[in-house]
Amino acid sequence: MFSISKSLVVVLCLIMGSSVFSQQAVIKRMGSTDTQSFDDNWLFSRYGSLADGLVKEEPKNLEAVSLNESNWEKLNLPHDWAIKGPFRIELRGETGKLPWKGIGWYRKHFTVPASDSGKQIFVDFDGAMANAKIYLNGNYVGTWPFGYNSFRMNLTPFLKFGQENILAVRLDTENWDSRWYPGAGIYRHVWLVKTSPVHVAHWGTFVTTPNITKEAADIKVLVNVQNASNKSVKAVVTTDLYEIDINDNLKAKVGSLITSTLDIKANGSEEAETHSVLNNPKLWDLKTPNRYVAQTKISVDGKVVDTYNTPFGIRTIEFTPRNGFLLNGKRVEIFGTCNHHDLGALGAAINTSALKRQLVMLKEMGCNSLRTSHNPPAPELLELADKMGFLVWDEAFDAWRIGKKKFDYNVIFDEWHERDLMALVRRDRNNPSVFIWSIGNEVPDQQNVKLTKELADIMRREDPTRPISNGYNDPDGGRGSGAAMALDIMGVNYFFDQQPKWDVDPRYANKPTLGSETASTVSSRGEYFFDDKFDKKSWQISSYDDAFPGWGCSPDTQFRTNAKYPHLLGEYVWTGFDYLGEPTPYNSDETNLLNFRTDPSKQKELEAKLAELQKSNPPSRSSYFGIIDLAGFPKDRYYSYRSHWRPDVPTAHILPHWNWSERVGKVVPVHVYTSGNEGELFLNGKSLGRKKMEAGKDFRLTWDNVVYTPGELKVVCYKNGKVWATDIVKTTGREAKLKMAADRTEVLADDVDLVFVTVDVTDNSGLVVPRSNPLVKFSIEGAGEIVATDNGDATSFVPFQSTERPAFNGKVLVIVKAKKDQKGQFTVKAESAGLQGASTTIRIK
Numbered sequence: 001m002f003s004i005s006k007s008l009v010v011v012l013c014l015i016m017g018s019s020v021f022s023q024q025a026v027i028k029r030m031g032s033t034d035t036q037s038f039d040d041n042w043l044f045s046r047y048g049s050l051a052d053g054l055v056k057e058e059p060k061n062l063e064a065v066s067l068n069e070s071n072w073e074k075l076n077l078p079h080d081w082a083i084k085g086p087f088r089i090e091l092r093g094e095t096g097k098l099p100w101k102g103i104g105w106y107r108k109h110f111t112v113p114a115s116d117s118g119k120q121i122f123v124d125f126d127g128a129m130a131n132a133k134i135y136l137n138g139n140y141v142g143t144w145p146f147g148y149n150s151f152r153m154n155l156t157p158f159l160k161f162g163q164e165n166i167l168a169v170r171l172d173t174e175n176w177d178s179r180w181y182p183g184a185g186i187y188r189h190v191w192l193v194k195t196s197p198v199h200v201a202h203w204g205t206f207v208t209t210p211n212i213t214k215e216a217a218d219i220k221v222l223v224n225v226q227n228a229s230n231k232s233v234k235a236v237v238t239t240d241l242y243e244i245d246i247n248d249n250l251k252a253k254v255g256s257l258i259t260s261t262l263d264i265k266a267n268g269s270e271e272a273e274t275h276s277v278l279n280n281p282k283l284w285d286l287k288t289p290n291r292y293v294a295q296t297k298i299s300v301d302g303k304v305v306d307t308y309n310t311p312f313g314i315r316t317i318e319f320t321p322r323n324g325f326l327l328n329g330k331r332v333e334i335f336g337t338c339n340h341h342d343l344g345a346l347g348a349a350i351n352t353s354a355l356k357r358q359l360v361m362l363k364e365m366g367c368n369s370l371r372t373s374h375n376p377p378a379p380e381l382l383e384l385a386d387k388m389g390f391l392v393w394d395e396a397f398d399a400w401r402i403g404k405k406k407f408d409y410n411v412i413f414d415e416w417h418e419r420d421l422m423a424l425v426r427r428d429r430n431n432p433s434v435f436i437w438s439i440g441n442e443v444p445d446q447q448n449v450k451l452t453k454e455l456a457d458i459m460r461r462e463d464p465t466r467p468i469s470n471g472y473n474d475p476d477g478g479r480g481s482g483a484a485m486a487l488d489i490m491g492v493n494y495f496f497d498q499q500p501k502w503d504v505d506p507r508y509a510n511k512p513t514l515g516s517e518t519a520s521t522v523s524s525r526g527e528y529f530f531d532d533k534f535d536k537k538s539w540q541i542s543s544y545d546d547a548f549p550g551w552g553c554s555p556d557t558q559f560r561t562n563a564k565y566p567h568l569l570g571e572y573v574w575t576g577f578d579y580l581g582e583p584t585p586y587n588s589d590e591t592n593l594l595n596f597r598t599d600p601s602k603q604k605e606l607e608a609k610l611a612e613l614q615k616s617n618p619p620s621r622s623s624y625f626g627i628i629d630l631a632g633f634p635k636d637r638y639y640s641y642r643s644h645w646r647p648d649v650p651t652a653h654i655l656p657h658w659n660w661s662e663r664v665g666k667v668v669p670v671h672v673y674t675s676g677n678e679g680e681l682f683l684n685g686k687s688l689g690r691k692k693m694e695a696g697k698d699f700r701l702t703w704d705n706v707v708y709t710p711g712e713l714k715v716v717c718y719k720n721g722k723v724w725a726t727d728i729v730k731t732t733g734r735e736a737k738l739k740m741a742a743d744r745t746e747v748l749a750d751d752v753d754l755v756f757v758t759v760d761v762t763d764n765s766g767l768v769v770p771r772s773n774p775l776v777k778f779s780i781e782g783a784g785e786i787v788a789t790d791n792g793d794a795t796s797f798v799p800f801q802s803t804e805r806p807a808f809n810g811k812v813l814v815i816v817k818a819k820k821d822q823k824g825q826f827t828v829k830a831e832s833a834g835l836q837g838a839s840t841t842i843r844i845k
């Protein structure tokens with residue numbers, strides 16, 4: 001169907017085959033070197049709303065040291081308490097019809113050796129959903145309400161060295177709302193950090209590269225040093241620079257910064273600013289994402305008391321109003337996707353294997369940028385983006401002072417927005433992939449001049465090196481009120497028709513502008529309808545890529561728009577992957593109307609439609625927006641984006657499939673996505689004509705009057721008159737066999753590394769049979785286990801943990817892992833009644 005370009009193969013092999021994500025990495029993450037995983041051996045108990053809809057009263061004092069924990073569940077983090085379901089029809093589609101509302105308590109028993117006495121002990125949470133309250137040995141330590149931000153708690157005051165300690169965490173999602181599935185629980189990693197009293201503060205380094213030429217780069221490192229002792233100290237700060245490889249191993253030392261000495265008062269902090277010049281810098285860019293590490297050492301009385309690593313990259317970013325975005329001086333058009341944070345069948349629980357699989361697929365499609373809609377991402381996303389060469393639009397909020405829902409961010413905005421913005425910027429400002437900060441998405445108070453300026457100024461204060469943007473859905477884009485003047489970049493969601501007007505407005509004519517959200521095309525993989533795009537019986541959507549909500553458009557229309565405004569920076573398609581929740585247009589929740597709130601004339605009509613929809617109670621629980629479905633199977637438009645974003649790589653893709661026994665003699669339109677510019681379609685060897693695409697106008701070849709007869713459809717695509725790519729689709733025989741393909745042959749037994757195994761339902765000759773949905777049963781022999789299954793069907797209520805699931809249009813996925821600390825191998829088996837089964841063996845590394 002398509003060939004992968006050689007250079008990309010090299011990059012992908014490096015990424016897939018390497019231990020980029022391995023446990024042996026030398027520089028695990030930014031921070032002090034004594035940072036240990038704190039994910040294992042937690043206890044969990046749930047109160048308030050339960051999974052089955054019953055309510056269990058929350059007892060008092062669950063943080064108490066003496067508590068009977070005999071009924072608590074044992075688990076390891078990351079943990080999403082809602083992904084097990086069950087899906088319940090009466091729950092909201094917008095949050096995945098999953099029981100994520102509730103109160104969750106976690107407890108962990110641990111000891112810190114007496115020999116650590118005198119050290120500072122912290123626990124770092126990468127994210128906990130939501131309203132986290134932390135207790136140690138029965139004492140309240142602190143709170144962090146926003147479930148998407150990372151935060152640190154200082155355990156030192158209540159810690160008992162050399163004895164057992166009990167850390168307790170209370171989470172509450174009952175007082176939290178969302179327009180998509182947010183997950184619930186401690187769904188990201190947790191770390192135990194030990195430092196000496198004099199140490200680099202949390203996220204206390206900031207590496208910038210103010211001047212970069214081919215010959216040399218100025219490196220400036222700010223280091224905030226904290227003195228948690230009761231006497232003043234003289235701290236000597238030294239920083240060495242190293243290259244770092246894709247496996248996070250320190251390589252050659254390439255320089256040292258000027259040493260500085262700080263006089264720090266008791267319980268005070270001071271900042272050192274040091275410089276160096278690095279000769280012949282290896283730049284970070286999308287093809288060769290070179291990285292460095294600044295290794296900072298703090299010494300007191302001649303002894304090193306803290307070592308802190310800060311990975312960073314050297315690159316220039318420039319945003320121009322007329323010539324787009326320049327990375328290291330060269331224009332890069334933003335071919336981006338918006339993505340929510342869930343990982344489909346795994347829920348919100350972060351898993352680097354799963355995230356990496358997503359990014360590899362996006363990269364192969366030609367995507368070069370990610371928008372973390374609409375919240376701070378997991379740190380692993382940025383680490384992967386740094387290593388794989390993606391640019392990241394790093395976003396803070398979906399609501400400010402006015403919520404879209406009752407318990408949106410609005411509830412905590414006044415008290416927390418500054419701290420949350422600071423946390424986001426300080427954590428992420430050393431990642432070279434991050435190139436734009438976003439203060440929000442379609443916030444109802446987007447016209448608020450004062451607030452926009454205040455939020456942008458906080459971000460600028462924390463990082464003056466990156467531009468600030470905001471995603472606007474009001475067609476006026478916050479420009480009428482002047483709010484957008486406080487931004488460096490205009491983020492326009494959908495409404496490009498306004499652009500010419502603002503391009504001549506002196507206030508905005510020189511403001512670089514970006515399609516922060518585009519398209520919102522909806523479809524179900526492998527479904528094609530001929531009379532209507534929507535089927536309100538199956539709740540599926542036709543895959544001719546011409547269905548979208550009122551505010552959206554097809555990829556083709558968006559490409560045309562982009563061609564009309566070539567000075568814009570590019571686009572972020574809504575979305576790369578399907579996600580849990582927001583099953584528009586079958587979303588029967590009020591948030592479905594939000595996009596139209598600026599057009600009161602439409603409001604009534606839409607309310608009536610919504611009421612109608614609510615009556616039929618659609619089962620849809622995940623989105624239809626993805627270019628790739630929830631199981632990670634590409635939909636047709638994957639090849640449209642690939643054709644457009646990677647024009648130099650041969651692509652030809654025919655849609656639909658060719659199994660239409662009920663339509664013999666009837667018209668079945670045939671469309672082709674190609675990176676060529678011409679194509680000839682053949683049905684059973686007979687030409688149906690050669691067609692051309694006009695540059696900037698056409699983005700698919702169409703034969704809309706093809707009369708169906710079974711057999712073979714073949715397209716031969718041309719580029720500049722030469723054969724460029726071909727694709728063939730055949731009418732298949734009956735389903736006869738299962739075919740299995742694992743994305744890896746080896747896996748680590750670390751409880752984290754996953755293998756994604758795709759099962760195709762094929763006929764006797766091995767062709768995938770479309771429209772076939774047989775029940776497939778999975779089992780494992782040996783030292784492995786099944787983690788989850790999926791098929792991309794947005795209406796299925798089969799729990800993701802089920803070991804059996806029907807295929808959806810010929811495909812089904814099983815996610816497996818090795819049993820922890822086991823050796824050897826395991827075999828994954830798939831069976832289906834009346835079909836020849838399949839199996840594959842995975843070796844444990």
Ligand code: GAL
Pocket residue numbers: 374441442473493517520549552574582584595
């Ligand atoms: C946008 C919104 C996204 C999502 C999308 C669906 O307006 O920012 O979060 O709701 O619409 O098309």
